[in-house]
Amino acid sequence: MLTYIIRRILIIVPMAVAVSFLIYLGLDLTPGDAVSHMLDPTRTVDPEKLAELRHALGLDSPLIVRYWIWLTGVLQGHFGYTLTGGVPISSLLVDRLPATLELSGTALILSTILGSILGTISALRRGSATDNVLTVVGMIGVSIPEFFFGLVAIVVFALNLNWLPVGGRLLPSYDSYWDHIPNLIMPALVLSIMMTAGVMRYARSSMLDALSREFIKTARSKGLPEWRVNLLHGFRVALTPVIVLVGFRLPILIGGSVIVEQVFQWPGLGNLFVSAVRNKDLPVVMTIALLSVVLVLTVSLIIDVLTAVIDPRVRLGA
């Protein structure tokens, strides 16, 4: 297994470089650049001055040169500066990453725990009223878009009941971390609703699949208690696809949830990414994209390893 892990880690590097180049190339092919997005379209600006600005920002160099400068900078731990405002990208990450981790991490944990439990209950009580209710709730959760849940939650809990703040993350009056927990509750719950529904559906079908396997019958025939059959034998196997699903959701820890962040004015990386794409601020887009790529590749490796640990039938590198 160790050889397999080392080999996979070594593959991550060239894959990350290749994917980052493709992203850079794709963005470069779209019309306009950061300078064209700084201008009011109805105002004509001296073309010579714009050329000077492009030169000063390094935008007049060939694609491969710009990419190489960016890549070598990143490899030395220097993410560069935003083109529009000259802000160090590392300081943007320091500002925005905690907000995104806080929101996405909470939602991910909540949804994983709740989804797994509810999905298992639903499977164990297949065909019952509980199963039907959970199935309907799950379908609703999957079907209704996040922004709708978000707006309804704002109207009910912030505007009508006045229980929670309407949006934002911080205020100057907040002295400690706990002060802004009320700001976190609504966006985290809204984000986790959809994620919970997905996990629940996966967990249910996976559990049903596991319960129909021969080894479950064998366990029962050995006289093991039902809870032990279900949880130790069934649930353990059923977890594999759930872990895959949750694992592939981990990149939102970096990318954030764009929609929820916008609805709740949450100052995370998702919002930053969207505005950077709109402004064609390539160093920002590339940094966030690269982090996501590395996370996806790493998570993919972790999932493979975890799957092998959980399910003894899986052999890595075979």
Add this chain to the structure above:
Amino acid sequence: MRMLKATAVALLLQTALMGTVYAQALNGNPMSDVRVRQAIAYAIDKDTIIATVLGGYAVRADGLLPNGPFKSPNLDPYPFNPDKARELLKQAGWDSSRTLEMVFYYDDQVTANLMTVLQAELADVGITMNYHLLVGDVAKTLNSIPDDPKGKSVVTWDLGYGARAAIAMQEYFNDYATGKASADGFPGSPELDGLIADSNSSTDPEVTKKALMSIDEYINKNALTIPLYYQQLYAVESNRLNRNGEPHGNDQFNYDWNIQNWTVEPDADGKKVMYTNAAPVDYFEEPWVNLGLWAGNKMIWAHMLSAKPFMDGVAEGDLADTYKVSDDGKTVTFTMRDGTTWQDGEPITTDDVVWSLETALKVPTLHGVLANTFNSIEGAADFVAGTAPHISGISVDGKTITIKFAKVDPNVLLSFTQWGPLPKKYFEGVDPTLLQQAPFWQKPVGSGPFMVEEAKFGDFTSFVPFDGYWKGKAKIDQIIAWASGDGDANMVKNAAAHRIDFAITKAVNDLETLKTLDFMKLTPLDIPYTRMIWINQYDK
């Protein structure tokens, strides 16, 4: 013979009355035929568009200049008349198999609805129109023109929908000059060039006004551009806020709004906190690009002079205590006010002002009106070209700064109501081309009534009164501004949650909702902001 003479005279008179309206295509592009352009004007039902698509939050426009003192009484309103449009198209031999391409750059639903209506109205008179949103290098796509005005168009669009928000009335028309790259799509004419020159060459407001009206009439008569409506700006204010008699004005620019005299009802702790929006998302924009657009910048910065609320003159001196314009309009003298300081306590000096003027000339995104004024200073061209170390037309004597202009700029005082200096010491070693990229803009040190206390980018910015502001310390204890771009999507939600005491908006959908909040007050502000359709007349 007498009959023949009478006919000839009548024909001549008719021709003279038509002025420069040539009833034929001037090149291979049918849009160069005035009858086609007029047909489009007649085909559009502006009143219905305003009442339905725009919810009544706009005013019909017959000319480009706003209603008020500059409005010419001689404009043809082109009333909605599809029959006349069809007749004009028939006269022009319009090829109904031709499809016009309309472009626009607003990505909102109102614009999408407007495009649908325009498409249907033009189809009703026999014109097929497609439309699409411009993305990428919008300015280049809109404003590119051929080197030779008689050359082939370098863009594919036929019609462009856009706006002009002007601070100086000349901004509406200067781009129509021959050879000027712009979206108006007009190759130019000697007559219009002359009028444009007249509007820019006098400091006498009456002379300028007459020239501006003549230009608007020329454009109207020739249907060079089709004005649709004047967009109204709305001040959105809560019932907690009291401006204490300080006036409303054109909030897209800087005016004498005296925010230091505003008050808000105190909260439970007795603190007077005002909530607003438009705080920066990543960095503070330098104040010479979008003059006064961002409320935060208006709080931070003082200017050389203060403008009257609707930019119709100078209200008083600001950082400059007094000012004087010579009789020929070519020399402006400022005497700096005693005792003004930056928000770090350091004095504001004439050196800061001169350095800022020279730096502004090298900033690529300097606002057009400021650029016109500063480039008119004697020696500006040599300084920009790098052949002179300083601008020769600027001299300093004690507290007095004298600026000599190579040519008259009718907007010189207006420019100085919108422009103020930056503190030189924070920009040592900064390339003016990359002024916006300087670290200073993470927490600027300004000269206005409020200073930045804390900026949590993407979340909020907190402003507190600047004790040393020359007009006195502000009465509001703190301003919290939520981070947002232009056209804040979350403003209504924040207003409903009592988190907005002051904001401005032009968004029709927001206004409909805000009207239902009984604790919010909407004040319409008539500003020079005209939405229009540009017509590409270059040869195709």
